[in-house]
Amino acid sequence: MSLLERFDEGEIRALSKIVSLIENREEGYEDTLGHLYRKIGNTVRIGVTGPPGAGKSTIVNRLVHQLLKDDKRVGVVAVDPTSPFTGGALLGDRVRMNEFPIDGSFYFRSMATRGEVGGLASSTDNVAVAYDAFGFDVTLIETVGVGQVELDIIDTCDVVVVAVVPESGDAVQTMKAGLMEIADVFCVNKSDRPGSARIVADLRMSLELGNQSRDWWKVPVVATQAVKGENIDGLLEKILLYLSVARESGEFERHRRQQLEKKLWALLQDQITKEMQDKLSKMARIDQIVDNILNGNSDPFSASRELFQKWTDSVS
Numbered sequence: 001m002s003l004l005e006r007f008d009e010g011e012i013r014a015l016s017k018i019v020s021l022i023e024n025r026e027e028g029y030e031d032t033l034g035h036l037y038r039k040i041g042n043t044v045r046i047g048v049t050g051p052p053g054a055g056k057s058t059i060v061n062r063l064v065h066q067l068l069k070d071d072k073r074v075g076v077v078a079v080d081p082t083s084p085f086t087g088g089a090l091l092g093d094r095v096r097m098n099e100f101p102i103d104g105s106f107y108f109r110s111m112a113t114r115g116e117v118g119g120l121a122s123s124t125d126n127v128a129v130a131y132d133a134f135g136f137d138v139t140l141i142e143t144v145g146v147g148q149v150e151l152d153i154i155d156t157c158d159v160v161v162v163a164v165v166p167e168s169g170d171a172v173q174t175m176k177a178g179l180m181e182i183a184d185v186f187c188v189n190k191s192d193r194p195g196s197a198r199i200v201a202d203l204r205m206s207l208e209l210g211n212q213s214r215d216w217w218k219v220p221v222v223a224t225q226a227v228k229g230e231n232i233d234g235l236l237e238k239i240l241l242y243l244s245v246a247r248e249s250g251e252f253e254r255h256r257r258q259q260l261e262k263k264l265w266a267l268l269q270d271q272i273t274k275e276m277q278d279k280l281s282k283m284a285r286i287d288q289i290v291d292n293i294l295n296g297n298s299d300p301f302s303a304s305r306e307l308f309q310k311w312t313d314s315v316s
Contacts, residue, residue: 036133043132047157049143054163055189058226075131076108078142163187166195191223216249
């Protein structure tokens with residue numbers, strides 16, 4: 001059987017090979033994704049993000065245990081920093097997932113960011129498509145935890161959990177990190193530490209006083225101790241409640257349509273940019289244009305307009 005036929009039969013090794021094909025953007029990966037896209041739509045994507053040290057990995061681990069106990073098939077994508085030597089995932093997250101079954105109900109892949117700054121590897125969304133087509137009920141996506149505005153996760157997931165710890169400081173620091181705007185559920189992890197009650201109260205007050213753009217959902221704050229597995233069921237309950245409310249309000253479908261539209265424009269932009277660069281590199285002396293700008297005989301705006309005109313004339 002072909003690789004795709006083995007994949008369609010549920011062979012976990014075929015999934016692994018297809019994920020590698022997608023992650024490395026090997027020849028034919030787009031055609032493979034085209035085949036997979038016709039089988040998706042049944043997997044829920046849960047994103048877990050937050051600053052480094054928030055315990056995201058442990059939270060994901062505990063959520064997997066809870067979901068497997070509920071007879072769900074679960075896929076995990078953990079996005080890690082890139083090794084400067086191998087280009088692979090630096091943290092080697094696979095070692096912490098060895099306790100899970102190998103019967104096809106669970107699959108884990110650690111991916112390198114490869115220079116991406118938004119917390120997710122560029123291929124994460126495509127790998128999530130493979131998970132969906134394979135038949136997982138839930139895909140958990142853990143970001144690298146760069147502490148920046150991780151907008152990538154909004155474009156990939158159906159629900160976003162933002163994990164913080166008492167050491168994060170007050171809610172003001174969380175707002176500065178840009179995490180308030182992307183959270184569908186807040187998780188204050190390591191809640192046995194001093195200051196946990198304060199940050200829970202601060203977050204709830206800030207969310208209450210803030211001008212929330214969603215009148216259909218009030219962002220909850222859940223305190224957990226992921227290492228001990230405490231209140232993980234409460235966290236999952238809020239996640240599932242969000243998904244239920246989002247579906248009832250129509251937000252779930254609207255968000256997914258928005259994600260696909262954004263992806264479509266991004267793919268078009270990549271194709272147009274590549275074609276434009278290929279043509280203009282043959283039609284114009286880019287090095288000479290740069291020299292003219294440096295010498296004060298031109299400027300980037302005029303030069304770009306002229307180059308764009310050359311390209312539009314060539315395709316008209």
